[in-house]
Amino acid sequence: MAFVVKPLQSFTAEAQAQDSQKLYLYQIDPLLVDEEDGFNLRYYDDPKVISHIDAFCDSYMQGRYVPPMVVRALEDGRIVVIEGHCRRRGLRMAIARGARIPLVSVIPFRGNDAERVEVMLRSAQGLKLETLDIARGYQRLREMGFSVAEIAKSQSKTTARVEQLLLLAEADPQVHALVRGNHVSPDAAIEALQAHGEIAAEMLGKKLDEARQDGFVRLTKTTPRKPRLPRRTVEKVFAGVEAAMAELSPELSKRAKALQKLPEDERATRMVEVSAQMLVSMAQAGKEIERMKARQARRLAKLEAALTPLPLS
Template identity: 35%
Template sequence: MARFKDIDGVRTGNLFRVDPTRIKEDPGFNIRIEDDDYEQRLESYTTMYLAGSEPPPLKVYLRGDEIIVVDGHVRRRAALRAIERGAQIKDVPVVQFTGNDADRVAAMLQSGQGRGWTPIELLMGYKRLTAFGWTEKQIAEQVGKTEQHVRDIMALASADTSIQKMIKNGQVSASLAIEVVRQDDHLATATLTAAVEKAKAEGKTRATAKHVTAVRGGASGRDVNRALRDLLNEIRRQVEQSGVTDEDFDDHVFHIEGRFLKTLQMSR
């Protein structure tokens, strides 16, 4: 009888079977947020193991004589949970991963796209790769996204943690938060907080662009900053042209055209 590995076009790979209790995790490596969805997925894999089914292989790498998981953290924990519940699992399939620390992060991001990553999870992953010196182009190529996508996610890196929490809790979408952060700069937190409160007052759990527009009064933080800058420049121009002395300055009347105040009035 022919052996599978002897068939033309078939190659032996790096698939091994390992006792799941020997597989370790690097604390803090996994960017997956452990929320209700995470627990449901963990329980789903646990049920598979208890039923005698076997999820896809884990990706692991060797650190000395330690076996560290790169991809498959939920599957590893599910196997251990199933063992605690009485499952007889002697070993699980694993694939050996070779690469450096940045490659491991990239591999985790790639393999997790099937289930999908939340914007905050992507932000954690992209920030790590950026810290390793990766460019936006390199990150985009590795995760199969556009450079604009990477820039959009990285825009959240400068956002206050309260904004990131709003996204994580589903109170605002990542796309809306990114837009407000770019337009309102340091006023973004106040804008989004007010928008969320307005949505709550309407009995809604998620703020939309409509709520942002309402709390802005039609003018964004960037518009307000620009209007203030223009107003200051106009005041300086009038002061310089007036030739008024310090002695008469307090009583001098300056005239400001309405166009310099329109945006500020809209932001009330």
């Protein structure tokens, strides 16, 4: 496909369309490329998005190739970006830092509002949208009159997945905050919304607290609970304790009850003579408990290592 470069003057004067033989590029002042408030779905406070924009800035400053933005001309003459919002911000940042970029190539877009949203959702350039942002995009298409089936066909998704993401998009801000903060995975949030409806945020908060008590940093749909104690380990510990208790004479039992009434610091200074068998049994039970804790710690460390470094999308 051939590229035809045209000057800015022809941008609004001619139909902004493409034929099968030519792809029109327009050379325009980068400072003329604007952004429509509220159009882009991206969350600009996300550290990954900030890093992504910085990378574009560096590319512009180093003179490396950056794909052209897709833009359209509004009736008032403004030229706004349709696809390439992070590129635009990186470009502005590079210029603010001293880069000399008099002209930038852009590709014209002609289509309706729904098609603009579809282009943004399907865009494969650069950093992918987060699941919550995609959900908001589906919601926007729904508000434009698209059916669930039409959204699914447009985005190559199943109708069930579209319905799930629409449910997430319509959730209250507390649920969104948990997902946006990477405390709860989108699928865990969807599962809670399906099961608990309006109290999903409260239930997610409780489950997140439980997961953290079990040593996990993030609640996912498959976050496992703390591993159960192996039956063999429990039996060994109980056997050791039972053996020790069997060696406890009536006199020692009576003395233990009396000692329980004393403050802990005072009990720490008292000495009690026990049989060697009782001492060995208690020591074996204690050793088995330590082994059990060490095994649990290793399992939890492996699980936490798998959950902590969240994948960049």
